[in-house]
Amino acid sequence: xxxxxxxxxxxxxxxxxxxxxxxxxxxxxxxxxxxxxxxxxxxxxxxxxxxxxxxxxxxxxxxxxxxxxxxxxxxxxxxxxxxxxxxxxxxxxxxxxxxxxxxxxxxxxxxxxxxxxxxxxxxxxxxxxxxxxxxxxxxxxxxxxxxxxxxxxxxxxxxxxxxxxxxxxxxxxxxxxxxxxxxxxxxxxxxxxxxxxxxxxxxxxxxxxxxxxxxxxxxxxxxxxxxxxxxxxxxxxxxxxxxxxxxxxxxxxxxxxxxxxxxxxx
Ligand SMILES: [Zn+2]
Numbered sequence: 001x002x003x004x005x006x007x008x009x010x011x012x013x014x015x016x017x018x019x020x021x022x023x024x025x026x027x028x029x030x031x032x033x034x035x036x037x038x039x040x041x042x043x044x045x046x047x048x049x050x051x052x053x054x055x056x057x058x059x060x061x062x063x064x065x066x067x068x069x070x071x072x073x074x075x076x077x078x079x080x081x082x083x084x085x086x087x088x089x090x091x092x093x094x095x096x097x098x099x100x101x102x103x104x105x106x107x108x109x110x111x112x113x114x115x116x117x118x119x120x121x122x123x124x125x126x127x128x129x130x131x132x133x134x135x136x137x138x139x140x141x142x143x144x145x146x147x148x149x150x151x152x153x154x155x156x157x158x159x160x161x162x163x164x165x166x167x168x169x170x171x172x173x174x175x176x177x178x179x180x181x182x183x184x185x186x187x188x189x190x191x192x193x194x195x196x197x198x199x200x201x202x203x204x205x206x207x208x209x210x211x212x213x214x215x216x217x218x219x220x221x222x223x224x225x226x227x228x229x230x231x232x233x234x235x236x237x238x239x240x241x242x243x244x245x246x247x248x249x250x251x252x253x254x255x256x257x258x259x260x261x262x263x264x265x266x
Contacts, residue, residue, distance in 0.1 A: 006258040009199035009225025048234035073103035097130040107137035112153035120158030137170035143178030156188035199225035219249035
């Protein structure tokens with residue numbers, strides 16, 4: 001291993017709901033590489049040689065925001081860390097985001113498909129402003145999600161427009177800028193000062209295109225992530241390590257950028 005490895009995009013759930021959460025994606029034909037619990041994730045990390053992971057819980061409704069963030073805060077101890085989450089229809093976004101920050105969480109996860117909102121709509125500006133105000137970054141799902149019919153509620157052009165309207169908003173765009181829409185990523189997102197994560201792309205998207213995007217965008221703004229349990233942490237890491245990137249680029253992507261965003265030193 002050229003350096004320490006941090007997985008910036010994983011999913012685990014409270015013990016009571018993990019089994020249900022995993023079963024819910026069964027019909028989509030996705031393989032599951034651990035059982036969805038924190039204990040299962042820790043085992044997967046040990047097998048892969050990963051020292052830290054960032055869990056991305058989601059507030060599916062405004063009502064479950066409290067419970068989701070309370071659980072996130074209680075499970076943000078390392079080596080598994082957690083983001084918080086806000087629902088786009090939250091009635092008091094500024095207050096909610098202030099509370100999330102006070103819990104010690106560094107950012108919020110958003111998912112335009114599961115939360116059913118179009119990321120480009122102006123009505124969500126209070127969310128983005130609140131994140132800037134409270135120093136929270138946003139990690140958003142982007143592009144297609146196999147659980148939802150196209151067209152997706154987020155795409156490279158609307159994310160670029162969001163960035164132009166809120167240049168101080170720290171954005172991490174999952175799945176290398178938009179799952180399944182990498183041509184548009186190359187047209188609209190490459191080179192902008194926002195982060196792209198590798199979740200569910202390693203071994204699943206065209207290798208030449210992946211390398212081109214990493215090189216043009218810059219390793220300083222790419223994060224290693226797997227989307228485990230939906231991808232094997234070990235297999236994704238093995239694939240990444242074989243890419244013809246230099247040691248400096250690998251260290252940035254596998255560890256440095258994550259440590260910087262989370263303000264952690266491992
Ligand atoms: Zn994910």
